Amino acid sequence: MFENVCALLLRLYPAEFRRAYGREAVQLVRDRARHERGVLLRIRLLMDLAIDLCATSLHGWQPAKPLLAHVDGVPRFDIIDVHGPRPEALAAGMLTSIFMFATFTLSFQPKVRPNAPAHLGKASKSAKSGAGSNHSAQQAVASDPEARHTLIAAIAANLKQLYVDRAIGRRLADALLAHDKNGDYESFDIGANLAARINTDIQTTGRALGIPRGVFVADVVYSARMLPTGPPPPMTEEMRERNRAALRQQNCLFETIETLPHNVGYMKLNGFAEATACRETTGRAMASVNNADALIVDLRDNGGGFGDTALQIAGYLFDRPTYMYDPRPHSPVPARTASPISGNKLVDKPVYVLTSSGTQSAAEYFVYNLKMLQRATVVGETTAGHQHSGAFHRINDHFGMGIQEAAPLDNPYPVKGWEVIGIEPDVKVPRREALDVARKLAESRR
Amino acid sequence: MPKEKLNPLPSAAFQILLSLADNDLHGYEIMRRVEEQTGGRTRLGPGTLYSSIRALLDAGFIAEVTSRSDEDLNDERRRYYRVTAAGRKAAREEAERLADMLRVARAKKILKGKYV
Numbered sequence: 001m002f003e004n005v006c007a008l009l010l011r012l013y014p015a016e017f018r019r020a021y022g023r024e025a026v027q028l029v030r031d032r033a034r035h036e037r038g039v040l041l042r043i044r045l046l047m048d049l050a051i052d053l054c055a056t057s058l059h060g061w062q063p064a065k066p067l068l069a070h071v072d073g074v075p076r077f078d079i080i081d082v083h084g085p086r087p088e089a090l091a092a093g094m095l096t097s098i099f100m101f102a103t104f105t106l107s108f109q110p111k112v113r114p115n116a117p118a119h120l121g122k123a124s125k126s127a128k129s130g131a132g133s134n135h136s137a138q139q140a141v142a143s144d145p146e147a148r149h150t151l152i153a154a155i156a157a158n159l160k161q162l163y164v165d166r167a168i169g170r171r172l173a174d175a176l177l178a179h180d181k182n183g184d185y186e187s188f189d190i191g192a193n194l195a196a197r198i199n200t201d202i203q204t205t206g207r208a209l210g211i212p213r214g215v216f217v218a219d220v221v222y223s224a225r226m227l228p229t230g231p232p233p234p235m236t237e238e239m240r241e242r243n244r245a246a247l248r249q250q251n252c253l254f255e256t257i258e259t260l261p262h263n264v265g266y267m268k269l270n271g272f273a274e275a276t277a278c279r280e281t282t283g284r285a286m287a288s289v290n291n292a293d294a295l296i297v298d299l300r301d302n303g304g305g306f307g308d309t310a311l312q313i314a315g316y317l318f319d320r321p322t323y324m325y326d327p328r329p330h331s332p333v334p335a336r337t338a339s340p341i342s343g344n345k346l347v348d349k350p351v352y353v354l355t356s357s358g359t360q361s362a363a364e365y366f367v368y369n370l371k372m373l374q375r376a377t378v379v380g381e382t383t384a385g386h387q388h389s390g391a392f393h394r395i396n397d398h399f400g401m402g403i404q405e406a407a408p409l410d411n412p413y414p415v416k417g418w419e420v421i422g423i424e425p426d427v428k429v430p431r432r433e434a435l436d437v438a439r440k441l442a443e444s445r446r
Numbered sequence: 447m448p449k450e451k452l453n454p455l456p457s458a459a460f461q462i463l464l465s466l467a468d469n470d471l472h473g474y475e476i477m478r479r480v481e482e483q484t485g486g487r488t489r490l491g492p493g494t495l496y497s498s499i500r501a502l503l504d505a506g507f508i509a510e511v512t513s514r515s516d517e518d519l520n521d522e523r524r525r526y527y528r529v530t531a532a533g534r535k536a537a538r539e540e541a542e543r544l545a546d547m548l549r550v551a552r553a554k555k556i557l558k559g560k561y562v
């Protein structure tokens with residue numbers, strides 16, 4: 001029924017348009033229909049189609065009528081033409097919309113499916129049927145106790161079967177099941193808040209079992225969008241080359257490299273880009289601050305990336321190969337820096353690293369090691385606390401979890417990691433003040 | 447179609463060029479990318495989307511990609527599009543033009559903030 005209505009609407013498009021792009025238009029609507037399930041989303045799709053039909057029909061099938069037009073020199077941010085539709089056309093469109101809305105609402109009987117069991121590492125039934133993105137069904141299960149019990153049981157089973165220490169995994173799982181039995185999760189809808197509460201319980205139980213603070217145990221993740229059912233498609237060499245080209249075009253995520261007054265080098269790096277594409281750019285960036293009397297590395301907007309590039313930059317800050325702790329078992333990143341680097345003059349210069357609550361993952365790896373090695377003064381906010389060191393497992397359409405499945409390397413430092421707790425700065429200031437504070441510190445130490 | 451019809455760049459055309467900045471995409475992917483990059487405010491319908499695509503093709507701002515090496519992405523039913531150097535330049539100029547207007551708006555204290 002729904003597809004018939006869509007097909008009918010598409011047949012109302014101008015004949016020239018259908019000849020040129022009819023097949024693509026049908027495909028586009030099919031794609032949307034496949035991903036936008038649920039009454040509200042389907043109605044929205046029909047309304048979008050009706051509006052687009054009106055706009056296209058009123059303007060005729062004209063190639064590229066300027067949609068952002070100047071009106072007295074001021075641009076409009078509309079996507080529809082600046083000329084308003086005729087009143088009779090508006091009336092016809094409104095009547096059509098009302099008719100379709102009524103027809104669709106009366107004929108569509110939404111089925112609330114029984115809650116799909118959460119299979120470990122597999123798509124649930126709802127995923128296979130494509131109903132995982134069904135908003136109404138999602139709402140229906142949001143407070144369903146059975147769905148919640150099933151979810152907790154799946155998380156507990158993962159912990160039992162996959163956590164690196166099976167005995168601890170069993171106790172973590174038992175603790176979660178006990179919380180569920182006690183009704184501690186009853187007040188939570190199935191969503192992000194429930195995931196956060198489960199994570200808190202995992203952390204608390206882990207601490208009670210002797211796992212040090214900052215060490216990754218497991219992390220339950222909720223995604224409003226349906227999680228993919230399989231691994232991402234393999235990258236081709238062409239795709240890789242395009243990614244590399246895009247990175248180089250973005251200066252390998254170096255947003256700013258400059259020398260501030262008093263000969264303080266400043267670099268703002270918004271991610272650690274892939275070393276194979278950016279090794280030379282990173283080298284040039286470091287060379288451009290080589291003569292600075294102090295260096296500020298701004299990682300406030302750095303969400304992580306590739307540890308190799310973080311290790312490459314750290315290499316300029318030491319005069320000998322220096323161990324950098326990586327919490328990931330079997331990490332591809334070498335354990336030591338490539339120091340000393342020929343011609344480098346930064347090894348004895350003061351370094352300030354700026355952080356925010358958004359600094360995470362590989363950026364935290366960089367900050368953590370420089371702080372533990374007492375090689376940098378960290379200025380700003382406590383970092384995000386995302387080690388991302390576990391393997392990810394899909395639980396159902398909207399939940400997955402990372403689990404520490406292999407033993408991490410021995411950590412020589414007193415603070416054993418940054419998972420959840422983040423990295424505390426040496427000078428704690430709001431992110432917006434961090435640069436000013438670091439500049440003053442750098443100038444005072446010259 | 448003559449290029450001057452795309453000067454200034456229409457909003458939909460600008461959004462499409464931005465969506466293609468990273469990857470080659472087909473129509474539905476472009477629609478989804480535009481929806482994401484506008485925070486859900488803009489969902490291009492087939493008429494708007496393909497009229498803009500045709501204009502961009504005519505202007506040489508995008509090109510159809512005729513072959514794909516990735517089997518997962520190589521779907522004969524779909525046409526993929528790629529932004530050209532001219533399209534990238536047009537998008538950059540439009541972005542700079544909008545940035546200039548934002549600066550004026552800030553100078554007039556209509557908008558506040560330092561990030562532009």
